[in-house]
């Protein structure tokens with residue numbers, strides 16, 4: 074990840090031409106890099122299918138691959154902000170204290186490293202909070218697209234959605250664009266929601282600051298994407314209960330976008346997705362207090378304990394699946 078982050082910092086993905094292959098010397102001139110060092114970086118990346126080398130001449134030619142395209146900053150599918158966030162010293166620091174979490178009565182690695190949890194840290198560090206929210210937004214773009222395409226029936230008969238823990242509002246902006254009949258509320262902590270205040274709705278999108286453990290703005294559906302995996306079971310049940318209070322008993326729903334980890338010995342999801350899900354589980358251990366990725370049984374437990382009568386599960390073209398809980 075450090076090498077990929079180095080490539081992003083140097084602006085290599087944005088400099089390699091999308092149509093015509095770019096030579097090492099062109100890259101060195103544009104990026105003011107030393108050819109011998111840059112060659113070694115490119116040799117490592119191309120070995121992992123991040124760029125491809127298309128000539129072995131003394132001045133090698135490089136072209137993009139599907140993976141390297143994801144690292145272009147000005148690309149609608151860019152995952153560069155995610156790599157930048159995960160490789161920031163703030164996040165990497167926590168990994169050095171992972172073992173201290175695993176021992177009996179251990180301390181959350183992020184708290185051990187920074188003296189407070191991730192959310193408290195973001196409140197006092199605007200710059201890191203922005204880096205974090207941008208990272209969340211880049212993955213949200215993919216998931217919302219997949220959800221809109223593959224869960225049409227869920228969105229057709231609702232007129233309002235509140236995105237609980239919606240970050241910088243990317244998700245609701247995209248949903249509003251794709252489903253203009255839905256009024257969208259982006260709800261997050263007051264330091265994340267723009268202007269630190271309750272804003273007036275603009276173009277069918279409103280930002281509201283608050284605490285999801287206390288109350289959530291009312292809507293036909295509450296949306297929770299990558300929020301519950303940050304928390305332990307008790308907190309999740311509390312969040313689900315406040316969401317349940319915000320939606321109508323008849324035809325209301327809570328839409329959860331989260332990974333569903335395969336049960337032991339049951340391998341229907343592609344291996345690669347399972348691998349990413351398990352990786353994310355380690356990220357939860359390093360960066361949250363008691364967050365974790367969950368199996369279907371564990372999701373069922375939370376939903377039932379929060380008082381929902383039934384739920385559905387749909388796998389979409391994303392690491393995340395869509396779980397819909399009904400009161």
Ligand SMILES: C[S@@+](CC[C@H](N)C(=O)[O-])C[C@H]1O[C@@H](n2cnc3c(N)ncnc32)[C@H](O)[C@@H]1O
Pocket residue numbers: 192209210213237238239240241244260261262265283284285286297298299300303
């Ligand atoms: C992992 S991020 C997910 C962001 C967004 N849903 C997405 O997937 O792109 C979790 C979000 O929960 C928010 N959050 C944490 N504690 C909260 C609270 N008590 N009330 C409301 N939001 C909270 C964080 O600020 C953060 O934006």
